[in-house]
Amino acid sequence: GQQVMQIPQYQHVQEGEDFTTYCNSSTTLSNIQWYKQRPGGHPVFLIQLVKSGEVKKQKRLTFQFGEAKKNSSLHITATQTTDVGTYFCAGGEGKSTFGDGTTLTVKP
Amino acid sequence: EAGVAQSPRYKIIEKRQSVAFWCNPISGHATLYWYQQILGQGPKLLIQFQNNGVVDDSQLPKDRFSAERLKGVDSTLKIQPAKLEDSAVYLCASSSVGGAYNSPLHFGNGTRLTVT
Numbered sequence: 001g002q003q004v005m006q007i008p009q010y011q012h013v014q015e016g017e018d019f020t021t022y023c024n025s026s027t028t029l030s031n032i033q034w035y036k037q038r039p040g041g042h043p044v045f046l047i048q049l050v051k052s053g054e055v056k057k058q059k060r061l062t063f064q065f066g067e068a069k070k071n072s073s074l075h076i077t078a079t080q081t082t083d084v085g086t087y088f089c090a091g092g093e094g095k096s097t098f099g100d101g102t103t104l105t106v107k108p
Numbered sequence: 109e110a111g112v113a114q115s116p117r118y119k120i121i122e123k124r125q126s127v128a129f130w131c132n133p134i135s136g137h138a139t140l141y142w143y144q145q146i147l148g149q150g151p152k153l154l155i156q157f158q159n160n161g162v163v164d165d166s167q168l169p170k171d172r173f174s175a176e177r178l179k180g181v182d183s184t185l186k187i188q189p190a191k192l193e194d195s196a197v198y199l200c201a202s203s204s205v206g207g208a209y210n211s212p213l214h215f216g217n218g219t220r221l222t223v224t
Binding site for chain 2: 086101
């Protein structure tokens with residue numbers, strides 16, 4: 001079945017450093033969604049990408065969808081302590097298959 | 109708008125006992141999902157409903173798990189009998205229907221199940 005892999009599993013950064021997480025699928029995706037889960041919380045929807053090569057920005061967050069629609073990335077510029085949490089990508093046709101996430105910790 | 113409601117928040121049971129979780133989706137959301145999230149992993153889809161019909165239950169362990177969504181609104185997920193490996197957070201999510209692509213999922217706070 002469809003698999004969605006995320007790397008790295010963990011990332012520790014100093015506040016102000018940049019952060020990037022990558023998502024790779026074994027099959028072509030119709031769309032990709034990104035979610036953030038704070039410690040002890042539930043996943044919260046961030047954004048959805050649909051078009052090949054699409055790039056979307058939300059303040060310090062930049063999301064990209066690969067040309068082949070099999071990979072995606074989330075880049076955070078100048079991390080803040082409020083960015084801590086686990087970032088999940090999810091993709092699929094009609095249902096969302098989640099990766100295992102990248103857990104970000106930020107040292108003040 | 110009110111979010112997805114789930115209860116209980118926590119549940120501790122012994123193996124071989126039964127347990128049930130309840131979910132009330134966002135008003136007007138036709139699609140309801142149950143996910144299992146084991147510590148350190150991403151949510152894994154157990155079952156997806158469209159109104160009161162099952163769309164996908166391919167990953168539901170049907171020998172012990174069951175779910176229903178009577179009247180196409182709230183839903184219950186049951187485990188009977190529970191095993192140690194069922195310890196996880198059970199997340200309910202809902203989404204609106206429409207368009208050719210997946211609608212964003214709105215998650216509830218989840219039920220943390222511990223099986224001892």
